[in-house]
Each structure stands twice: as structure tokens, then as C-alpha cells.
Amino acid sequence: MTGAEAAGVDGSPDASSATDRPSTTAAPAGHTTAQLAPEAADLLRRLTELGLRPYAEVGVLAARHAVEASRWMQGEKVAVATTDLLVDGGAGRLPARVYHPEPGTTLPLTVWFHGGGWVTGSVANADRPCRAIAREAHTTLVSVEYRRAPETPFPGPVDDAEAATRWAIEHAAELGADPHHVVVGGDSAGGTLAAAVARRLRAAITRQLLVYPPLAPPGPDGYPAYNEGHLLTHADMAWFWEHYLSGHEPVPDAAPLLAEDGAGLPAASIAVAGFDPLHDEGVAYAELLRENGVDVELRDWPDMIHGFLGMGGELPQTADLITWIAENLRRTT
Secondary structure, eight states: TTTTOOOOOOOOOTTSSSOOOOOOOOOOOTOOBBBOOOHHHHHHHHHHOOOOHHHHOOEEEEEEHHHHHHHHHSSOOOOOEEEEEEEEEETTTEEEEESSTTTSOEEEEEEEEEEEETOOOOOOTTTTHHHHHHHHOEEEEEEOOOOOOOSSSSTTTHHHHHHHHHHHHHHHHHEEEEEEEEEEEETHHHHHHHHHHHHHHHOOOSEEEESSSSOOOOOOOOOTSSSSSSSSOOOHHHHHHHHHHTOOOOOOOOOGGGGGGOTOOOOEEEEEEETTTTHHHHHHHHHHHHHHOEEEEEEEEEEEEGGGGOOOOOOHHHHHHHHHHHHHOOOOO
């Protein structure tokens, strides 16, 4: 998932045919007592008016087009030096974009994986959030164009994320980065990939930063509090997981919440949103890690929806999230 999921708007081939996804401002009982932020409620109303259709209905290509067409929500593009290059992947070379806010200096290294349900999203779509993060965190950030499902289901995206992280560490000097201060991070599905890399490369990783990640496939009842009405739905997540797993068992590298323990994993910073179907699994993963002695920073935005990292032009809370991300990327312990 990305910060602009399912927004079939302005050039999307499916923008003209709407399917209702009613927004709700009051939280269902048993989940959170917060109210949905007025800005988020207004954005959901406008997106519904623009015409949202289920991913399973529009298909992979239209879903990708809709996500790429939704950058209007991201806000301004800040100035940061960038370099496009190729990095190692799990089965060949991959494109990546390096952001360096102060060329010529050595900064902490962040390897970032974009959201999009492992099916949509791209380095290009994540460009503005990555620029803002790199500048505010004062980090060398490498954004990776990992292969996506359904063409490349699990474990391909995880293999790409691991190989790209290894490459970034090995080439840190060329990137202007410190190979001894390495954070893996990502939003939504990218956060799941970051958690998997932290499992595989735990000795080399300083911290894992996970922004509202999906951490286990939904059960048959989905997410009782938020199956629909807040942009990301149960049907969406079932569709994403079906493409990603493609018949594979949901082992911990695919679904980190299913791990028996988290002993020895790097410190974790986890952000969750109150009106996000994935809220509770982010909290549960934080608890799992804490029970196994992992240092965890958990931050909850109780009035926010899934994907708000990519909504900086519409939601003022995005700036607070980016500041939190930057503070955690700078942490040395």
C-alpha cells in the first residue's frame, strides 16, 4: 500500500465508475475512542466522490495506474541531491534512487522500501516522501525498486530487499554513508519487507523502522473494526496477500507477526494509525518484540488512516510523522 492507495483519479482508467466506500468519523467500539481527524474525513469524502473501485475489480494494471496518478496528495517536492543507479537484487540488478542531503559528507545509511501491497507503488511514487525523510533525518537514503507481485511473488521481493541492503552496506563509502549505522525502513508493504530484512541481516542492522506494516494475512472475518470505509479495506488486503503469497505458506519472512519469537532482532520503531485495518497487528508486533527483549518505540496516530505518509499535501499530520521518522532514523541505539 502507498500513501495514495486506490485513488483512481485524474487520468485513472477507472475513475469514472464509483463503488461506495463510506467514510466514518467515529471509531467502532473496542478499537479506539479517538475521532477521525476532520482533514482525513474530508479527504476520504473527496476520494469517494472521485470514484474508488476495489482492486480485485479493476485488476493489477489499473491499480498500479491509480496509485501512480495519486501523487497530487503528496505535497511539495523538497530539494535533495539524488542519484539513480543499479543495485543488487535477488535475481539480477535493480534500479534504486539515492538521496543525500549533504553530498561530500558521510551520513547514516537508510535503505527504504516503498509501499503498495507488494503489487503497486514505485520508487518514483515514493520520491517526495523519501526526499522529505532524507532531508529531515540527515541520512543517506537508498530507495529500492524491488520486483512486485504477481510477476514476482514471495520470496522474490524479500530476496531483492535483502540483496539491495547488502549491496548498500558494501558500497556505503561510495554512497556517502556509514556502514555501521544502518536502518531498514518502509511504509506499509515496504515495512513488511524491512522487517524481513531485519530478520535476515540482524547483525548488520541498527534499527528497523516500520510505518503501518501488514504483518500477517487477514483471517476470514478480516478486520472487524475497519473492514471498509477508511480507504484500505479487508478485500484489498486479501487481494494483496493473495498476489504476494501466490500459494506459499505465510512463513515469518513473509508475515513477521507469525514468528515464534523475536529474540536478537534489531531495535524497532513502529508507527500505526488508529483508523487503519492494520493498526492492531502493528501493536501486536511491538508487543512480540518487547517480550523478547527488543527495544521498541511504538507511536500511534489515533485519528489517522492508512497511507498518510504520502498525503502531505492534504493532511498536516504527515509532517509530524516525517519528524518522528527522522528522529528515529537518527537514533544510535
